[in-house]
Amino acid sequence: MKxxxxxxxxxxxxxxxxxxxxxxxxxxxxxxxxxxxxxxxxPVVRRAGERAxxxxxxxxxxxxxxxQTRALVDDTPIVPMTYASILEAYGWERFSEDxxxxxxxxxxxxxxxxxxxxxxxxxxxxxxxxxxERIALAGAETDGWLYLVTLTGTxxxxxxxxxxxxxxxxxxxxxxxxxxxAGFGISTPEHARAAAELADxxxxxxxxxxxxxxxxxxxxxxxASLRAAI
Amino acid sequence: xxxFGTYGGRFVPETLIPALDxxxxxxxxxxxxxxxxxxxxxxxxxxxxxxxxxxxxxxFAPGKRIYLKREDLMHTGAHKLNNALGQAVLARRLxxxxxVAETGAGQHGVATATVCARFGFECVVYMGEEDMRRQKPNxxxxxxxxxxxxxxxxxxxxxxxxTSEAIRDWITNxxxxxxLIGSCVGPAPYPELVAELQSVIGREAREQxxxxxxxxxxxxxxxxxxxxxxxxxxxxxxxxxDVRLVGVExxxxxxxxxxxxxxxxxxxxxxxxxxDGQITDAHSxxxxxxxxxxxxxxxxxxxxxxAEYVGATDAxxxxxxxxxxxxxxxxxxxxxxxxxxxxxxxxxELILVCLSGRGDKxxxxxxxxx
Numbered sequence: 001m002k003x004x005x006x007x008x009x010x011x012x013x014x015x016x017x018x019x020x021x022x023x024x025x026x027x028x029x030x031x032x033x034x035x036x037x038x039x040x041x042x043p044v045v046r047r048a049g050e051r052a053x054x055x056x057x058x059x060x061x062x063x064x065x066x067x068q069t070r071a072l073v074d075d076t077p078i079v080p081m082t083y084a085s086i087l088e089a090y091g092w093e094r095f096s097e098d099x100x101x102x103x104x105x106x107x108x109x110x111x112x113x114x115x116x117x118x119x120x121x122x123x124x125x126x127x128x129x130x131x132x133e134r135i136a137l138a139g140a141e142t143d144g145w146l147y148l149v150t151l152t153g154t155x156x157x158x159x160x161x162x163x164x165x166x167x168x169x170x171x172x173x174x175x176x177x178x179x180x181x182a183g184f185g186i187s188t189p190e191h192a193r194a195a196a197e198l199a200d201x202x203x204x205x206x207x208x209x210x211x212x213x214x215x216x217x218x219x220x221x222x223x224a225s226l227r228a229a230i
Numbered sequence: 231x232x233x234f235g236t237y238g239g240r241f242v243p244e245t246l247i248p249a250l251d252x253x254x255x256x257x258x259x260x261x262x263x264x265x266x267x268x269x270x271x272x273x274x275x276x277x278x279x280x281x282x283x284x285x286x287x288x289x290f291a292p293g294k295r296i297y298l299k300r301e302d303l304m305h306t307g308a309h310k311l312n313n314a315l316g317q318a319v320l321a322r323r324l325x326x327x328x329x330v331a332e333t334g335a336g337q338h339g340v341a342t343a344t345v346c347a348r349f350g351f352e353c354v355v356y357m358g359e360e361d362m363r364r365q366k367p368n369x370x371x372x373x374x375x376x377x378x379x380x381x382x383x384x385x386x387x388x389x390x391x392x393t394s395e396a397i398r399d400w401i402t403n404x405x406x407x408x409x410l411i412g413s414c415v416g417p418a419p420y421p422e423l424v425a426e427l428q429s430v431i432g433r434e435a436r437e438q439x440x441x442x443x444x445x446x447x448x449x450x451x452x453x454x455x456x457x458x459x460x461x462x463x464x465x466x467x468x469x470x471x472d473v474r475l476v477g478v479e480x481x482x483x484x485x486x487x488x489x490x491x492x493x494x495x496x497x498x499x500x501x502x503x504x505x506d507g508q509i510t511d512a513h514s515x516x517x518x519x520x521x522x523x524x525x526x527x528x529x530x531x532x533x534x535x536x537a538e539y540v541g542a543t544d545a546x547x548x549x550x551x552x553x554x555x556x557x558x559x560x561x562x563x564x565x566x567x568x569x570x571x572x573x574x575x576x577x578x579e580l581i582l583v584c585l586s587g588r589g590d591k592x593x594x595x596x597x598x599x600x
Contacts, residue, residue, distance in 0.1 A: 036385075036509045037394050037494060040243040040401070050385070058506040084241045085493040089507030111493070113244045127245040129404060134247060152245050153402040 002230040003027045003145075003201030004192075005181055006208050006223055007081065009034060009048040010057055013212075015068040020216035021208070022073045024223025029073065030108065030203065033062040033082035040110040042156030044206035059090050063102045070103025077105035079123060084112050092120050106143040114138035123147050128164035132175055139176025148172060148182040148199060156206045158185035161194045169198040189229030196230035233422060235533065237526035240417040242397070242496045249404045254419045256324045261426075266319065273315050277348070278305045280430065284438045284582075289557040291574050291581075297442070298585040299435045301459065302562065308587030309431060309459045310341035310412060316427035318345040321408035328352040328407040332396040334361055334389030334455070335518035335565065336368025337587055338412030343377035345410075353377040356395040360387040361517045368591050386511050389455075389521045393495050413456025414525035417496030421525050425461045431584060432466020439582055448578035449474040452586065453569040454486065454539065455519035457528045459586035464537060475537035476576065477528060478569045480519040480547070483512035486532050486539040494522065500529040515544040515595065516564035518587075542568040548599060550574070551589065563587035564596070 006021040007030040008014050018029045034049035034057055041049070057065075062080070069078055080099050087095045087109065099107060107122045114124045114137045124138035127149040139146055148169060151162035162185055172180050182195045183203025195202045204226060211222040240250060260266040274280035282300045290296065301309035321329060329351045333339030339355040346353035355372055359381050362369050372379050385391040393415075400409040409416075414424040432450075439447055450467050452460035454477040467473045479487055489500040492507055502510045502522035514520040531537035542550075547564055550571040555561045562570060566586045573583045589596070 035507070037390065039394055039397050039495075042398075046384075053508060058508070060506075083493070085503065085507040085509070087507075088491065088493050088498070089503065089505060110243055111241045111496070113240065113242065113247050116239065116241075125244045127243070129245050129248045131248055134244070138244070149243075149245060152404055154398050 002196040003179070003181060004223070004227055004230060005030055005183070005201060005203040007032060007203065007205035008212055009045070009052050009209055010062040010065045011052050011055060012065070014065050015072045016216050017212050017219055018069045019072040020220040021223045022076050024220040025227030026076070026223050027201070028077045028079060029069065030079050030081045030205070031066055031069065033059065033080055033086055035083040035086055038083060038110070040154055042154040042206060044209055045155050048209045059086055063098055066099065066104060067102040078103060079106055079108055080104050081108040081110065084109055092117065096120065108147065114141050125149050126168065126172060128152055128168050132171060135172055136175045139172070139178060142178055145179040145181050145201070146172060146176055147203065148180050150182050150184045150186065150195070153184065155184055157187035161186065161191045165195060165198055189225050192226045193229040202230060234526045234530035237497070237499050237529045238418055238421060239498050240496060241493045241498065242417045243401060245401050246404060246417070250417055250419070252324065256320060257419055257423050260320055260323060269319055270316055274430070278311050278315060279303060281434045284435065284442060287554070287558050290554055295443070295580045296573055297439060297447070297582050298560070299431060299463065299582060301431060301584060301586045302560070302588035306337070306341050306344050307590065308337040308341065308563065309428060309462065310338040311344065312430055312462065313412065313424050313427045313458060314338070314341035314345045314410060317408070317410045318349050318351070321351070321410070322349060324408060326406065326408040328403065329410050330354045330396050330399045330403070330407050331410045331412060332356050332389065332392040333412060334392065334520060335516065335563070336361065336365040336372070336591060337518065339377070339379070340368050340371050340375070342410050343372040343375035346377060347375045354399065355379050356382055356392040356399070358382045358387040358389060358392045361389065361392070364517050364595050365591050366594065388517065390509065397495065413458040414461045414527060415456045415495055415497060415523055421497065421527055424458050425465060425527060428458050428462025429465035431459065431462040432464060435463065435582055436466040443580060445580070446470055446473050447580045447582040449476055449576055450582045451476045451478060451569045451573040451576065452584035453519060453565045454479050454524060454528060455483070455521050455565065456523065457525040459584050461525060461527055463584045464531070468536065474578065475531070476572065477537055477539040478572045479539060479541050480514035480516055480568060481541035481543045483514045483519050483521060484541045485522060485524040486528055487541050497526050499524055499526040500532070515599070516547065516568065518563070518565040519568065540572055542571040546571040548596065551596060560585070561589040563589045564592045
């Protein structure tokens with residue numbers, strides 16, 4: 001069965017929202033630790049991060065939300081997603097240790113490409129611009145699965161699924177031997193279905209963050225619509 | 231390890247890594263190509279106004295011999311054109327047709343718009359709304375030159391957010407677009423590339439000062455925001471161990487003086503951030519220094535003790551701005567006014583100051599303060 005990954009920004013309501021996402025059929029929860037200057041993010045996730053920071057969601061508070069989420073979602077993997085500045089300040093090893101103790105499975109660092117700090121185990125990302133050499137490197141260094149960035153751009157909903165995903169998936173299949181999950185620009189059940197026909201799973205972020213603002217019931221229904229499509 | 235100890239690096243999304251590799255390779259090839267240097271020299275002398283003169287400022291600093299390196303006399307009014315011209319030639323070699331840039335004070339935006347007009351490139355400049363208010367004449371100049379200025383209306387609404395948006399544009403359009411970064415910041419190879427293109431300032435100034443005085447200066451002083459005019463000037467004197475290198479930051483934006491090690495806009499450097507690594511706001515009357523980061527090479531020069539970094543307040547910069555105008559007939563930009571403020575009281579007699587730009591753009595802001 002194809003995997004469904006749902007991204008949520010860490011805020012006080014997030015444990016309950018993550019439970020709703022899992023009830024709707026999410027297999028993995030990505031938990032955003034907000035950063036003031038998120039280069040890889042479009043307006044929706046950037047604004048969610050600004051709001052979370054204004055509410056005091058710093059690294060310690062995010063780790064607390066992670067632990068509270070862990071208690072509510074049984075064995076569902078939770079993957080923190082953040083930026084290098086957060087780990088530089090907290091301490092790279094200390095962050096990995098404390099996140100793991102709070103219940104995290106691996107992590108994603110949006111501005112730490114493959115080849116940098118390989119000792120910090122994490123889910124690596126590849127993009128349509130990645131060379132074959134870089135895809136092979138990311139595949140060798142990645143932790144569990146490889147994140148296929150479907151398009152050249154930042155996070156956020158798009159009208160159509162990126163036409164670049166097919167070629168990227170084909171190259172990654174040839175070069176690496178781990179599950180491939182596709183994200184960026186996937187917001188509707190139709191996008192999810194089309195992406196899941198190519199990859200082993202799909203990641204939905206910006207649209208999930210928007211729907212989460214309407215509460216757990218709306219998020220559960222939205223995730224269920226994605227689940228049904230893949 | 232990088233070229234700058236533990237500073238620098240490439241902290242950017244994967245999407246940009248192949249473009250940075252391509253840029254690095256194109257840059258190495260250009261550096262080894264005599265025709266690249268010949269074209270830059272031709273543009274510098276027939277278009278940009280190089281070499282710029284040295285001016286002895288006797289009435290500004292009685293009892294000292296303070297020489298001003300007159301980058302304010304460059305075409306477009308600041309040192310920024312040195313970098314913009316070099317990167318434009320490089321972008322053409324790389325086959326790019328579209329240029330994206332960030333700007334704070336607007337000087338880099340104007341320089342970028344200028345070279346895009348000259349080379350026939352499409353040009354998009356990101357600028358914070360607060361800076362567009364403070365630097366209105368430069369916004370209008372960019373428009374006249376055919377550039378599209380895109381307002382950045384979130385966060386600090388200054389250079390930090392403009393830089394983030396320029397990088398996001400580059401991520402989105404990387405296959406057609408060259409990111410013409412304006413300072414010695416950003417992911418490798420940008421800090422090194424910008425320093426090399428600005429090092430013409432220090433090479434010229436060293437030769438000119440030797441010709442004028444028959445000796446090297448005791449100290450070289452330059453303002454530091456991202457740090458490109460300072461690094462260009464310092465590069466002329468790095469091997470002269472007896473020459474003090476002094477960088478002057480805005481007191482409210484002292485990334486080197488009060489910052490901590492962190493990651494911003496693709497590089498590890500000394501930045502203004504809180505204990506959680508969140509970037510904090512900088513404050514300066516000068517839009518060009520109002521930035522919470524600094525080039526990684528400056529952090530390295532600080533740590534190894536080769537350069538020292540001090541601060542100047544808004545009030546001190548304003549005072550030096552007015553005094554240079556009244557005593558020398560030169561209206562400096564607010565950014566180098568910070569360097570002038572510290573140079574005058576330095577415990578040295580023969581001093582070289584980089585006058586990195588002219589102050590026309592700052593008149594409204596200065597008059598509003600008085």
